[in-house]
Amino acid sequence: MSASHLSMPWAPTARAYCSPRRLIFTLALGEGVEKIPARSAVRAFGLDPASETGHGAVDRVLRIPGENIAIARLHDAAVGQDSFDMVEHASGLSRTYVATFSDIVRLDETVDALRQLGVVTAASMDYFVTAADAGMTPATPSPDDLWPWERVGADAARALEAGDPAVTVAVLDTGAAMRHAELVGRVGAGFDAVDFAQSELGSGMELVGDFGERDTDPDEGRNPHGTACLAIIGGQGRNMPAGLTRTNSLMPVRVLASAAKPGRREERVVGLGALSDIDYAIKRSVDLGAKVLNCSFGTAESDLLPDDPKPHEATTSYALARGTVMVAASGNSGKTERYYPAAADDVIAVGSHGREGAASPFSTKGDHVDLSAPGERVLCPSIDGYHRVTGTSFAAPFVAGAAALIVARARKMARPMTSAKVRDLLVASCDPWSGTAPEGSGQGTLNIPRALSMLDQQMALSTTLNHPDPQSADARSASHGT
Incomplete structure (x- = not known):
């Protein structure tokens, strides 16, 4: 039950392996991009993923591995397609995105570069995990x-x-x-x-x-x-x-x-x-x-x-x-x-x-x-x-x-x-x-x-403490302020 050790086209310095075509990043509070569709909508309704975020520095970094990028929001709103509430905003889930590249590329350097940007609060490669029994x-x-x-x-x-x-x-x-x-x-x-x-x-x-x-x-x-x-x-x-x-x-x-x-x-x-x-x-x-x-x-x-x-x-x-x-x-x-x-x-x-x-x-x-x-x-x-x-x-x-x-x-x-x-x-x-x-x-x-x-x-x-018996001595004493 651990991160999976697979034979990949490339491997970063981490022991775990990850997708060679996909990374995840979260934008800072207030910097989310509404025009980027949710990944579920892309899959279910055939919506086109975005090719850029509109944040110039982020987009320049994402283009380093390759020009053909598909960007989608990872999560759906709990209520409504885009009506995220305060819990979703505070946790960062409303502004977490998946960037998928058309070719197998090196993503560890791209992730490092994204982390240097003030508009990005988190970035990582998409690791694989196994649930192997003993x-x-x-x-x-x-x-x-x-x-x-x-x-x-x-x-x-x-x-x-x-x-x-x-x-x-x-x-x-x-x-x-x-x-x-x-x-x-x-x-x-x-x-x-x-x-x-x-x-x-x-x-x-x-x-x-x-x-x-x-x-x-x-x-x-x-x-x-x-x-x-x-x-x-x-x-x-x-x-x-x-x-x-x-x-x-x-x-x-x-x-x-x-x-x-x-x-x-x-x-x-x-x-x-x-x-x-x-x-x-x-x-x-x-x-x-x-x-x-x-x-x-x-x-x-x-x-x-x-x-x-x-x-x-x-x-x-x-x-x-x-x-x-x-x-x-x-x-x-x-x-x-x-x-x-x-x-x-x-x-x-x-x-x-x-x-x-x-x-x-x-x-x-x-x-x-x-x-x-x-x-x-x-x-x-x-x-x-x-x-x-x-x-x-x-x-x-x-x-x-x-x-x-x-x-x-x-x-x-x-x-x-x-x-x-x-x-x-x-x-x-x-x-x-x-x-x-x-x-x-x-x-x-x-x-x-x-x-x-x-x-x-x-x-x-808890019930006794919150609702004491009104006939008890303690309750009578409390009612008289003694």
Whole structure:
């Protein structure tokens, strides 16, 4: 689960690879260009992208690699085509653009030049990221497969809280095998945000199946990564344990295309996505009403250039400002390092533990990791059958499911929950580690019924403090000013 190492026509000094034809830049507040159409409108309605921004210095820099440039705004407005609100303006999303070049060019120098301009607040190459699992093996379901759900207290949690269809969980991943028995009747409308071509990958990876066009169909026929995450959160429970919530709505969002090494497409398929597509999907999911986002992918900070912005920095800030709870996998490197979006402020970063409650050796560590959840040999649906999966990618949806139940329960009491509040509750209620966990593994392991009970206690205390019994001595004393 890291920035992808592909065989590209060229490579900058960063360890990660990126599109050789596309870069992203953000203009300063008040300098956005309304005449530049959104990329979604270019794709859906055939609008012509712009060839220049109208900012002379910016346009001169963009022409250095080549004259044939297509410029489009990355994001749509939450309401209306161009009616961005203050949150969108403040986060910079209303003035973020994608410049696509007709030929393969060197973009690192162009990005450096853009960063020197006062009218540009951020610029970066469009990196690729993978969501590779730590292991997938075909499986026949057995009673031994109950342990992850028993470990987090799934049955007791469902008895306390059934969930709420008004609270939607968006799973940003490889899409979903919509026909699988574990998902039929459980997943709602989603969308496909993948928007890049084979020519942007060089010779290192080969795209497989559906790619290159945004549409409303997140169906996936090759990579079960997203299908597994969806089933953990809210699957039907046909031949595996039921998902943590049977009521909350599920939104599958395809941000990762299926890719394989040339000639090995039958052996191993991984999820592969561009940061710009993921950013588009984060904002669009929030604008469509998702209250919880599960992100089982990440980019290592060490893979980037020193002056690169942190991946998903603006869209994560936007989601949190809208009150969305963000959950992300910490990574599978086994090192102490920072992956994004897991390392972003107020994103709930999830590590992995095994059956006995010990931290998984592959789980990425750091002081930003909040807690751990089952991530070793977890039974999940594949495209057609079942398999056991390993990785923090599959620990994260246990926490996302818990977050969905917490938000649903609080909503019934008319109490809004932020990502920070949900994180603090999950950390305060988690079980202590079985034995000594490596430093940076989080505060403990997920305990959902305890989190829900603690939420009840907090809400009851808040109600008492805000509405004291008028007959109580304290209330009478307060009324007389004593």
